[in-house]
Amino acid sequence: MNEYVLKTSQLSKKYQNKMALDQVNLAIKEGSIYGFIGQNGAGKSTLIRLIAGLAFPTAGTFELFGVGHEPELHEARKRIGTIIEGPALYPNMTAAENLEAHRLLKGIPGKECVEKTLALVGLQDTEKKKAKNFSLGMKQRLGLAIALLGDPEFLILDEPINGLDPMGVVEIRELLKKLNQEYGITILISSHILSELHLLATHYGIIHNGELLEQLTAQELNEKSQHYLHIKVDNPEKCASIIESKLATNNFEVMPNGVIKLFGFVDVPGKVSQALTNEGLVIEQFMPMGEDLEAYFTKRIGGVHHG
Amino acid sequence: MGNLLKTEWYKLRKDRSFWVLLLILFGFAVFYPLLINPDALPTGNDFYRGHILSINTDIIRLFPAILAGFFISSEYSLGTMKSIASSGNSRIRLYFAKLTIFSIGSAIIMLVLPIFMLGASLIYFGFNLMPDWPFFLQTIGLIALYAVAFASIMAFFSTILTDSGKSIAFLILFIALGGSLLEYIGSKISFLEPLILHSIFMTQPSILLIDQVGQWSGEDVVTYIVVPIVTFIVFGILGSLLYRKKEIK
Numbered sequence: 001m002n003e004y005v006l007k008t009s010q011l012s013k014k015y016q017n018k019m020a021l022d023q024v025n026l027a028i029k030e031g032s033i034y035g036f037i038g039q040n041g042a043g044k045s046t047l048i049r050l051i052a053g054l055a056f057p058t059a060g061t062f063e064l065f066g067v068g069h070e071p072e073l074h075e076a077r078k079r080i081g082t083i084i085e086g087p088a089l090y091p092n093m094t095a096a097e098n099l100e101a102h103r104l105l106k107g108i109p110g111k112e113c114v115e116k117t118l119a120l121v122g123l124q125d126t127e128k129k130k131a132k133n134f135s136l137g138m139k140q141r142l143g144l145a146i147a148l149l150g151d152p153e154f155l156i157l158d159e160p161i162n163g164l165d166p167m168g169v170v171e172i173r174e175l176l177k178k179l180n181q182e183y184g185i186t187i188l189i190s191s192h193i194l195s196e197l198h199l200l201a202t203h204y205g206i207i208h209n210g211e212l213l214e215q216l217t218a219q220e221l222n223e224k225s226q227h228y229l230h231i232k233v234d235n236p237e238k239c240a241s242i243i244e245s246k247l248a249t250n251n252f253e254v255m256p257n258g259v260i261k262l263f264g265f266v267d268v269p270g271k272v273s274q275a276l277t278n279e280g281l282v283i284e285q286f287m288p289m290g291e292d293l294e295a296y297f298t299k300r301i302g303g304v305h306h307g
Numbered sequence: 308m309g310n311l312l313k314t315e316w317y318k319l320r321k322d323r324s325f326w327v328l329l330l331i332l333f334g335f336a337v338f339y340p341l342l343i344n345p346d347a348l349p350t351g352n353d354f355y356r357g358h359i360l361s362i363n364t365d366i367i368r369l370f371p372a373i374l375a376g377f378f379i380s381s382e383y384s385l386g387t388m389k390s391i392a393s394s395g396n397s398r399i400r401l402y403f404a405k406l407t408i409f410s411i412g413s414a415i416i417m418l419v420l421p422i423f424m425l426g427a428s429l430i431y432f433g434f435n436l437m438p439d440w441p442f443f444l445q446t447i448g449l450i451a452l453y454a455v456a457f458a459s460i461m462a463f464f465s466t467i468l469t470d471s472g473k474s475i476a477f478l479i480l481f482i483a484l485g486g487s488l489l490e491y492i493g494s495k496i497s498f499l500e501p502l503i504l505h506s507i508f509m510t511q512p513s514i515l516l517i518d519q520v521g522q523w524s525g526e527d528v529v530t531y532i533v534v535p536i537v538t539f540i541v542f543g544i545l546g547s548l549l550y551r552k553k554e555i556k
Contacts, residue, residue, distance in 0.1 A: 055554040
């Protein structure tokens, strides 16, 4: 039994003069939910396309379920389900017909799985409605249903919650958690909605300009995230001045909404609150907090990049 | 391979463009004979040749180009080709499953007029219009064979172009003008002339005249039967090799 469902070694892909992937060494453990994070054009989809067999590496290798060469790779790919760059649907077919086409493609015996999978993603009542008339959220669910056909052991989902309404996001999150926890399905998920990924992923990979900057577990992320005191007072300018003079630090940030993030005093909040109240400030909010995934990611890639 | 053929057959049955084309052809087959003047009808082989086969050979042979655009190229533009290619099946098998079912679809399109228009005409004008059975059966067989050969060329270019609109426009022009173009090339490059003269572009119109050929010589057999088969095999292999190396976007 392989500990890793996917392992890449120096995997590279070059398009004309641009390195879309540059010597990526990535490993996804069996049973994990791997959040794949990166900006547009960072190389997320390129890596997914290589794994799915839609494109071919320029250099390097990868192993899927422990195998790295054709024709064994074909068999390994039968154990995965994918959504790549959005759901791929036949617009003039109903949801059930779309699933039937993919059931035949995957050679899955028995038609029962079609109804079962539709029910799993909440599309059992769409009946004769054509996929072209679906909302974006329904299309995403149908794409997920197609990926789930045949009970895959490894799901590769590229932006699966794009276009879903808030309830839909929660439902898909719970479904993915259930698939992971109850059925042991390993999931690779890329998403721009980092707050959502934060609620789901057990592992993260951060990719930037084709390079895998870091892989870490959710626990490691938590430990690495900078913790701070979130302070909101009636007079932020005065508060900043007091922190500098009384606490002798300039390791803080004044946010545009007047909130102050004070780093380095999480363990001694009493000392901070006392210093502020002694100077007559009214404290409106005061709590210890940790940086979220978005802040960590932004910091890791070196700030906000435009264009 | 069986499941791939079933998949493609299922998709062809659900393909709207396929049914629209069949409906148009069926409507034409049923209603067009009503416009023919019954007092000036040739009989037998001449009616079949002049009023049915000629339309089929000149115009209807372009129709599979529309099916190619929707049945093959649209898989790329819709993104469904990504699901197909990542399904864990070999690319060669995937290509030949698609090509096989597209060829069947093309053959069905090409056979609507010879069968249903002839049937309608017999009902309207009497059974003395029935061509000789050997001539009728030979044309049916050859029409299907040529449809399959042209289908392999269309599938090849649809795989290159990957866009429904571009594929349809290119294929219609290519199939319509290919014969003239090849004829011109043959006149300029003499060593290609025998190859061009025996290509499916040049030999397809001869289907109309099979009954005038008399007993088939060995060369006729090669020209009418072997050439379309070789064309199908060559373009099938070329297309599958192209698809095998193709990066799917």
